[in-house]
Amino acid sequence: MKLIEAVKKKVKFLLFQFPRNIKYSFLSNANNVKGKAKIVQPFQLNGLGKIEFGSNVTIGFESSPFLYSGYGYIEARNLNSLISIEERVFINNNVVIISEGEGITISKNTLIGINCEIYDSDFHNLAADKRLTGEPGTSKVLIENNVFIGSNVKILKGVTIGENSIIGSGSVVTKSIPKNVIAAGVPAQEIRKL
Numbered sequence: 252m253k254l255i256e257a258v259k260k261k262v263k264f265l266l267f268q269f270p271r272n273i274k275y276s277f278l279s280n281a282n283n284v285k286g287k288a289k290i291v292q293p294f295q296l297n298g299l300g301k302i303e304f305g306s307n308v309t310i311g312f313e314s315s316p317f318l319y320s321g322y323g324y325i326e327a328r329n330l331n332s333l334i335s336i337e338e339r340v341f342i343n344n345n346v347v348i349i350s351e352g353e354g355i356t357i358s359k360n361t362l363i364g365i366n367c368e369i370y371d372s373d374f375h376n377l378a379a380d381k382r383l384t385g386e387p388g389t390s391k392v393l394i395e396n397n398v399f400i401g402s403n404v405k406i407l408k409g410v411t412i413g414e415n416s417i418i419g420s421g422s423v424v425t426k427s428i429p430k431n432v433i434a435a436g437v438p439a440q441e442i443r444k445l
Contacts, residue, residue, distance in 0.1 A: 267319050268293070275322050283327070288336070292344045293322045300327025300350060305338035305359070312343050315365055321345040327354075332371075343367075343402070352389020352408070361394055364402030364420065369394075371408045395430065415445060 271293040281296040286304035288294075292311025296302055302325060310323050323342065326349045327334045333354035336342075340357050343365040348355060351372035357363070371392045376385030390409030394400070398412050401420030406412070411427040418424060419435025419442070428434045431445045 271319075271322070281325075281327065292318055295322060295324050297325070298327040298332060298350075299330045300332030300334070300354075302327050303333070303335045305336060305340070307339045308336050308342070309340075310342045310346070312341075315344050317344040317365065324348070326350070328372075337361075350392075351387065353391035355392045355394075357394045358396045358398070358414075360397045361400070362398070363400045364404065366403045367400055367406070368404075369406045373408065401435075417445070 272290060275293040275295045279296040281298050281302055283301045284296055288304045288308040288310045290310055291313060294310050311318065321344055323345065324347045325334060328349060328351040332350040332352065334348055334350050335356045337357060337359045339359055340361045342363045345366045346363055347368045349370050351374060353371055355369055355371050369392055372389045373387045375382045375387050377388065378385060388408065392406060392408065393411040395412060395414040397415045399417045401418055403421045404418050404424065406424045410424050412418065412424065413428055413430025415431045416428050417433045418428065418439060419433065422435045422439040423437045425438040428439065428441065432441045433443050433445060434441050
C-alpha cells in the first residue's frame with residue numbers, strides 16, 4: 252500500500268506540479284534573488300528589487316486548498332524594494348507579497364496561512380486628482396520572529412507585528428500589533444495577551 256501511495260504521489264507531481272513549476276519559473280522576471288525556498292506550490296518571483304530567502308523556507312503545503320489551481324506571487328517591484336524572508340518561514344498556498352517601497356521583512360519561524368496578502372504600498376496616490384499620476388504612499392512592513400498569521404489576512408503598509416503574536420483569519424492589519432498578543436478583526440486589534 253505504501254508503494255502505491257508513493258507512486259501516486261510521484262505521478263501527481265510529474266503530471267500536475269512539475270509542469271506548473273516550470274511555467275511560473277518561466278513567467279518570473281526577478282534577477283536579484285538570494286537563497287532558495289522549498290517549492291511545494293508553484294510561485295512567481297518578479298520585480299527589479301531584491302528578494303532574499305533564508306534557510307528552510309517553504310512555500311506551499313500539500314494538504315491545503317489551491318495546491319493544484321493557484322500559485323504564490325512575490326514581487327520586489329522597484330530597484331530599492333527588498334523582500335526578506337528569513338529562516339524557517341512557512342508560507343501556505345496562494346500568498347501574495349509585493350514591495351513597492353521600503354520593503355517587507357518576514358522574520359524567523361513565522362507561519363503564514365493560505366490567501367494572505369502583504370503590501371508596503373497603497374499602489375496609487377490617495378488624492379483623487381493624482382491617483383493615476385502621483386506617487387503612492389509606501390512604508391516598511393516588519394513581521395517579527397515566531398508570528399502566526401491565519402488564512403485570508405491582509406497586512407498593509409507601515410505595519411509591524413510583534414514577535415510571538417497571532418493574527419486571526421480574515422483580519423485586515425492596518426496598524427502595528429504589539430508582541431505576545433492575539434489580534435483579529437477588520438481592522439485588526441488586540442483581543443488578548445498571550
